[in-house]
Amino acid sequence: MKRAIILAVSLLAACDILPRDPAGTSKRIAERRSFTVALADPTVHEAAQVRTLVHEIERRTRAKAQWRPGAGEVLFQQLDDGTIDLVIGRFSAESPWAMDVAFGPPLSTTGTKDVPLQLKAAMRNGENRWIMTVERASRAISQEARDE
Template sequence: MVRSMRRLVGASGIAALALALAGCGLTVPSDPDGTLETVSGGVLAVGVTPNPPFTETDDADDEEPSGTEVTLVESFAASIDAELSWTVGSEEDLVRQLEEGDLDLVIGGITEQTPWAAHAAPTRAYAQALQPDGSTTGVVMLTPMGENAFLAALEQHLDEAAP
């Protein structure tokens, strides 16, 4: 009986807290820096590092990148009514720009074993990549740390659109 009361009070308390937070205009997940709100109907700044077939870049400055991840990002941008701005570079440079707030997303066939996980928030693995030893590993995209609404929206899109 006491356990049942604790569960009831615990569940009621959580529900009351959720309602109180909703009344304050707080949403979960949220973006402390407002990434999803900023890019929706605006510009989604994407860093891309070459890694065929996920991402391919041309040496010509006027060429947009291509590849399977580029197609996914294009469909995500369309789903939030965002224009795309591409920046080509090394993973290290792009992650630095992501941390500084100059980019909203980094792509390039990045695996779930990425050393950049301490500097950026990886999505859930949405595809598999063949490794040199014949094994496979998950492929992720990198988003700014703490921008959970943006990450959740991107992951939902990847769940729906990824092959």
């Protein structure tokens, strides 16, 4: 019986370890109480879902968004090297970045039926705890939009 209790306590303690951020994104955000956001396309700044998503992430992390200017290739390089935590934009399903970054669930879809563009967040690959935080916030925002 004692062994079962010890095993159960050990397993519960291990749950906090996963998912992991090998580069420590979530830990850094918690310590600094800020995260960096950039827009791949400045026109999406006007989209209500972008503001709502960022506010939801701020609420969940108790951190403040720090907006960074930039565009295209440079933003994804900064995302990859950890200078930026989140890039938000409209991306196609055939985005060349799909293998290099983790995309969150779409907040909305525009474009044509043949070439849809999805408004979504991109995060650094492998930072699973951070990715999970953004994905959960994105799903909450997407659900709110569907309920309206």
